[in-house]
Structures are given as C-alpha cells and as structure tokens.
Amino acid sequence: MSALLQVHGLTKRFGGLVANDGVDLHVREREIVGLIGPNGAGKTTFFNCVTGQLRIDAGRVVFAGDDLTNRPPEVVARAGIARTFQIVKVFKEMTVLDNVMVGAFLRELRATPARGRALSALELVGLAAQAGTRAGDLPVALQKRLELARAVATGPRLIVLDEALSGLTPAETQEALAVVRALRERGIALLVVEHVMEVIMTVSDRVVVLDRGKRIAEGPPETIAHDAKVIEAYLGA
C-alpha cells in the first residue's frame, strides 16, 4: 500500500541558500514520524512547503493520492493535512472554544455541529475545562495544546507539529506525548518536528534527520540515536 504522504525531491531556495535540497520523506497511515535536525536544518521550511505556505522550486508532494504540489494552504487543509506553528498563533481575544470552532468550520457549515466538533477536539487534548477561557490568558503550553485541538477539529488524516513539544516542562511533555498517542489511536498520522532529540525518540515509529537542507539519515529511533552522521550534525551545531 502506498504511503499517506509522499514527498519526493523537495527543493526550496531562498536566494542562494538551499534550505531544502531534494528531500524525500513519507508518512504512512497512522504512523508517527519524527523530523529532527539542528537549528537551521530546514525543518520549518519543509513544513511550510508541504502545507502550502511556501512555494517549492522542485519536487512533488502527494497526499492520499492527490498531487498537492504548490497548492494553497486551504486546499491542503481540505485534503486532510492540519498543522500547528512553531510560534503559537491563537486568536488571543477569542475563547478557547471559539478558536477551535474556527478549525471545525472547515467541515461544518453551521455553528451547532461546529461547536460539537470543537468540544470533542478539546476533550481529546484535555482542554475541555478551559473552553470558556480567553485564549490569550492560557499559559503557552496550553496555547500549544489549543492549536492542536484546532488542528484536530479540521478532521485531518495527518497533523504536522512544529516544535509543539519544545519549551515544555517534563510533566507538560509527558502530557503532550500522551495526547500525540491518543491522536494516533483515533487514526491520525503525525509528522513531528523537534530539535530536541530525546522527546522525539520516545514517540516516533521512524525518524528522519535533516542537516543543512539535506536528509542525512532515516530509520527507527534506536538506530538513529547511534548514527555517526547524526551525532556529528548535532555536536557540530
């Protein structure tokens, strides 16, 4: 069976800088794939190219059999890919519930079903008790959780997380990992970007490593953790 997401030879240049250089990556149905690499490796650029925020210079993005190469973000979202942002982007003046309803309106035309969909997304990420809170009043760790609920409410088959697990306390990290696993139980695949290796190693089925725009390694976490090229890329950084 072919993978849910297939990215072939993705290349993105910023002037003379090749931020992504012929990157191949795939994610299977219900798989958790970690994308790691030192700061500046090109992880966020890769995300933005896959989710339609940036146009790519070469390569192909295929999702569930549809060619999404250089399609705009709303087409990508409707096809079933949802994302979070490295710097959280919540609607601060709106309630937690209203924020998540924004995501739900991708699939629902009316407020009542959108509210129901949003509430179940909040339950799934453990934020139901904060539904009426102004989003800007949540601590950052919970704003990240809110972004995840908004992504879930769009009814995705794949969620891409950019540093959603960074900057959390050990207890918050454990909670976030439990949420990631719960999403997979719901049949959602995940592509998780982190520069902190430890976290990704515990949750990923498979890990892909980027360094200076190139894919330098791919494999199960235990193999990647001992890969000489990977260790050098991290120590070099």
Ligand SMILES: Nc1ncnc2c1ncn2[C@@H]1O[C@H](COP(=O)(O)OP(=O)(O)O)[C@@H](O)[C@H]1O
């Ligand atoms: N919009 C942009 N314009 C120019 N250079 C960029 C832009 N976005 C990212 N870069 C550069 O591309 C490289 C990869 O950045 P990024 O994808 O943010 O890396 P990572 O997320 O792995 O830390 C870096 O050298 C960064 O400075």
Ligand SMILES: [Mg+2]
């Ligand atoms: Mg980044």
